[in-house]
Amino acid sequence: TLAAMRATLELADLTEDESNTAYQSLIELLTGADPQVRFDIANSIWYRDIWTFSSDFLQRCRDYFEAVVQGLDFSDPGAADVINAWVKENTQGKIEEIVDKPINPLTAMFLINALYFKGTWTYEFDPEDTEEDEFTRLDGSKVPCRMMSQEADLLYLATDQFQAVDLPYGNGLFSMTILLPRSDVHINDLITGLTPESWESWISELDTHAVQLELPKIKLAYGLKMNDVLKALGIGVAFDGGQANFSRMLVEGAEYPGNLFIDKVKHKTFVQMDEEGTEAAAVTMVEMAFTSIGPSSLIMRVDRPFVFVIRERTSGALLFMGKIVEPVWEETS
Known part of the structure; x- marks a missing residue:
């Protein structure tokens, strides 16, 4: 055992x-x-x-x-x-x-x-820039969402499989990494390829760019x-x-x-x-x-299913990881 x-x-x-x-x-x-x-x-x-x-x-x-x-x-x-x-x-x-x-x-x-x-985001989104928008589900149908927007210098990576952006919190030791599959790549195929080795490789390739980011609010x-x-x-x-x-x-x-x-x-x-x-x-x-008794501003529009990872950068520790297929905002009592 x-x-x-x-x-x-x-x-x-x-x-x-x-x-x-x-x-x-x-x-x-x-x-x-x-x-x-x-x-x-x-x-x-x-x-x-x-x-x-x-x-x-x-x-x-x-x-x-x-x-x-x-x-x-x-x-x-x-x-x-x-x-x-x-x-x-x-x-x-x-x-x-x-x-x-x-x-x-x-x-x-x-x-x-x-x-x-x-x-708290190092670069907060302005609530006045948040607008009603649409998010595309896995089956192609669309649902309304509240889309946040900002332009900032962020760590970014683009491959033929996905776009990735790293959003820092506080003084930058913690961050959220968003992985957005290309429109012709299924999110589950991206997740299948997400191994410790590929993760380390992708993180090492992140580079600073001006990014125009649109990201849905989620609860x-x-x-x-x-x-x-x-x-x-x-x-x-x-x-x-x-x-x-x-x-x-x-x-x-x-x-x-x-x-x-x-x-x-x-x-x-x-x-x-x-x-x-x-x-x-x-x-x-x-x-x-x-048992018993017993280079110019890059655009990243996160309007379809994506992966997020909250991590601590110095140790590489992954704190939370998830797949968002619908930008639910559940009201809590």
Whole structure:
């Protein structure tokens, strides 16, 4: 189980302490990189308090990941409320819940990661330049949108497959990279070609140009159960109640109702992009259970599906990545 997860995460060449220390350093770098950009990372572990778990495992999560660790009575209907309140607080209210009621009687633990990002564009869009426009969907139909517009000196790249532009936040350490496929290139084909190697190559080729940019305003929320995605990436064994081995999370000699495995992985994302900047939040929940009781101005008009990536430039860390196929602006209460 460990070998499969390390291979999928491309951590096979690092020891556990090295990978934990690297993550710890990355947290410190990202959360303090730019005083003009807010980026928060929060981790938590919530376990069913009738069972005991390895103190070494829990302490490592505290030490390296600054995780909140708390036991709860999962049979109490209020347990889900406690966890969801933590999620809401650590996403600034953008994601209100990740744990459903009632909690499965076999659920042993929730491991939750929350991200919150808020950055102001280095070059803000003027709201007076925002106009009603149209966005072309994948099927060719058109939907109305609010299109922002500006001309600025930006990092830009044009190939026969796509246009790319890099929009900096704050003092420039964080940025959003927009990848707009050419009109004859399907966005999924562009994504298929988006590998770590191609990404590094494209980023290295960005160069400063005067760019006339048109970009739709967006506000949307998205959720996904990630079991099938993670199995396809190579860690299916972790989801197999008969084969998963998470014994190092347990106390040797203690009694448990069955074998511990990953039952469910859920991910929720919120993204808002407007004239001022970008606000984004994400929560990932791993639910673990026992088996049973058991040159001139360049024009870039983003009026069709595109890819966006929010990144930190010095470390190369990718914070958020998404595919926008419709410029939804969802009103929230």
